Amino acid sequence: MQRHLLIGVAAMAAVVVTSNILVQYLFGDWLTWGAFTYPFAFLVTDLMNRLYGQAAARKVVLAGFAVGVVCSLIGSQIVGEFGPLVSLRVAIGSGFAFLVAQLVDVAIFSRLRSQTWWQAPLVSSFVGGALDTGLFFAIAFSASLSFIAPGVDVAWANEAVPVLGMGPLAPLWVSLAVADFFVKLVLALLALVPFRLVLGRLRPESV
Numbered sequence: 001m002q003r004h005l006l007i008g009v010a011a012m013a014a015v016v017v018t019s020n021i022l023v024q025y026l027f028g029d030w031l032t033w034g035a036f037t038y039p040f041a042f043l044v045t046d047l048m049n050r051l052y053g054q055a056a057a058r059k060v061v062l063a064g065f066a067v068g069v070v071c072s073l074i075g076s077q078i079v080g081e082f083g084p085l086v087s088l089r090v091a092i093g094s095g096f097a098f099l100v101a102q103l104v105d106v107a108i109f110s111r112l113r114s115q116t117w118w119q120a121p122l123v124s125s126f127v128g129g130a131l132d133t134g135l136f137f138a139i140a141f142s143a144s145l146s147f148i149a150p151g152v153d154v155a156w157a158n159e160a161v162p163v164l165g166m167g168p169l170a171p172l173w174v175s176l177a178v179a180d181f182f183v184k185l186v187l188a189l190l191a192l193v194p195f196r197l198v199l200g201r202l203r204p205e206s207v
Contacts, residue, residue, distance in 0.1 A: 005056055008048045012064040015041045016098075020071040024085060030164060030179035039187040041098070042125040045105055047198055050120070054110045061102040068098055088149040093139030101132035121195050122188060129184035133177050141173035 015037060023034030041064060049057035072094065075086030105128035112120040139145060141157035157173040164175050 004052060005048075005059060008044060008052075008056065008060040009063040011044045012041060012060050013067045015044060016064050016067045017071060020068070020075065030175050031183065035180050035183045036187070039125070039129065039184045040191065041102065042105055042128055042188065043121075043191040043195060045102055046109055046121040046124060046195060049106055049109045050113065050195075050199060051203060054106050057106045057109075058103065061099070061106065064102065065095060065099050068095055087140075087152045089145075089152045089154065090140045092148060093136045093141075096139060097132045097134075097136035100135060101128040104128055104131055117196065117199070118192050121192060125188035125191065126185065129181060129188060133181040133184060137173050137177035137180070141171075141176075143171070 019034040019038040019041075021034075022037055023032045025033045027033050027035070044064075045057050045061055048060050069091075072086050072091035076084045076088070076091060078085045105124040108124040108127055109120045112123055139148065141154050143154060143158045146152075146154065154173075157176075158171040160169045161172050161175060162168065163170050164178060
């Protein structure tokens, strides 16, 4: 059990570190490359939950949170063209969103674990992804939450633009959140494939 827990922690750490690096690079107008790696944190959590139980999954989540905090601390000390790579609001938003979303994922998965094999990972990832996106973008960029860190300039994220370039006017961060959540939905569906393959290999009686 201890060996498998270390593997889960290592996998979660790899996802978190990779995503923290790739989030610095843009993919189109609304996304960063980190949007395509971060959702796999839910896959790691769900596999740990299915194979070893919710206690093990929570330990992996807490390890991922700790790694994320370290990444934020490092990023806050690296100054880019527009200031620190990780602002205080981004650090708080990413950490809080990760912890809440992943723990809710664990709770929902555990509640649905007796259902058809795909229901628990899909529903838990969907709800967890929605929470993660909503909490992170609101905390990191919403003007109404500027009291979190008054010295952080988020004016650029609150410029009114058409949602995804074609919808009604809304703060820019809303478009970023919508695009991010869409990627999470797509990857939650695609992640069912490796989820079933790994589960079938390690515990074939569960599929």
